[in-house]
Amino acid sequence: MSAMSDAGVVRYPLLAGRSLALVAITLSALNLRSAVTSVSPLLLEIGTDLGFGLEAIGIIGMLPPACFALFGVATPYVVRRFGLEQAALIGLAVTSAGVLLRSVAGNPAEFIAFSGGALGGMGIVGVVMPPLVRQYFSDRLSLVSTIYLIALHLGALVPPLVIVPLANAVGWRYAIALWAMLAILSAAMWAMARQRPATKAGKSLASTGAPAAVGVLPKQVWRSPTVWNLTILFGMTSWNVFILFTWLPTLVLDAGYAASFGGAMVSLLITTSMVIGIFAPSLTIKLRNPTAIVFGCAVLYAVGYGGLALAPQTAMVAWVILLGIGSSLFIVATTMINTHSRTPLGSAVTSSFVQGIGGGIAVLGPLTFGLIHSWTGTWGASYGLVAVSLAIIGICGFRARHHGTLEDDIERYAAHEGNA
Known part of the structure; x- marks a missing residue:
């Protein structure tokens, strides 16, 4: 049964036709900082192996906001062409590829370039998350915004706590590569969310995701x-x-x-x-x-x-x-x-x-x-x-x-x- 909010928005049960979207939003948010904080505690060790020093570490430290800015401005063109859900899927695919490739980097230039790719994908995902929250949960903005932002913080908090013991156990390359699995799982959730038929509630709150729905x-x-x-x-x-x-x-x-x-x-x-x-x-x-x-x-x-x-x-x-x-x-x-x-x-x-x-x-x-x-x-x-x-x-x-x-x-x- 639905109810009308003060703003005149029809409220439906939280998961009415939107369960996969909620899971996809939550998992996507976990990715938005993990590619940064999963590698920062290991930079000195990685620098020793790949032969880079404090100057390169400084460049790597500037990459997150720089990539978020660059890919954030470019994201509307991706959204216009593919739609919000597909843009999220693309961003997560780019993130997973960048994380995997930097784990096999053989020199500083490759490590920095692949890190930039991973962060660029995160930049795309970060931009499309707020409109996806509104698209699927316009009647639950407070609750779902809270879930999304808490997940974002968990994605920043957990990796630095576990990455050093993990690297000691399996080596830094395997340790940072494992975080690509989270991005791959998130992309799979968006792929399923797009293909699953929506209920009446879901259809009334979420668009079809057609590329034409969003412009530059x-x-x-x-x-x-x-x-x-x-x-x-x-x-x-x-x-x-x-x-x-x-x-x-x-x-x-x-x-x-x-x-x-x-x-x-x-x-x-x-x-x-x-x-x-x-x-x-x-x-x-x-x-x-x-x-x-x-x-x-x-x-x-x-x-x-x-x-x-x-x-x-x-x-x-x-x-x-x-x-x-x-x-x-x-x-x-x-x-x-x-x-x-x-x-x-x-x-x-x-x-x-x-x-x-x-x-x-x-x-x-x-x-x-x-x-x-x-x-x-x-x-x-x-x-x-x-x-x-x-x-x-x-x-x-x-x-x-x-x-x-x-x-x-x-x-x-x-x-x-x-x-x-």
């Missing part, structure tokens, strides 16, 4: 203040997340702790963000004004960074927990892709623009944070750069006082053109 980025998106504001918010949030992923172990080490403690702090950061992620999507969707959430996360970021800079030995665990809560702003910004659109088409366009352009912004975060430290010899100026990013996040939060949508902006633009 319309020119109006470049003039949408709503999407641009979300893009900058997402970019600055990702900027800080990648800074912490890249440099938190070094900051912990510089504070006098053991290297193993630095790794534990990264896991604590991800775990904290994941726990907050249980509540963040629902709260983001229900609140008409997300400003308080954005401001709150920015303040927690500021306190956490301030603790790292001024009193790292006083309460390191507390500072990292605060940074983890602040990093849940990434979950909020990702959820806002669907609150800033009304249709699967609008979600696909918004997702591509936000994750593509925003990912490009994030590329500069860990790079400039480290370069400024190298130029000045201290972390003070690097923390100053972070302060600027938090101020920008605050401005974006103020401008996001209401959940406007891309479609609203396009309609206003069309009306203005018609009156001109």
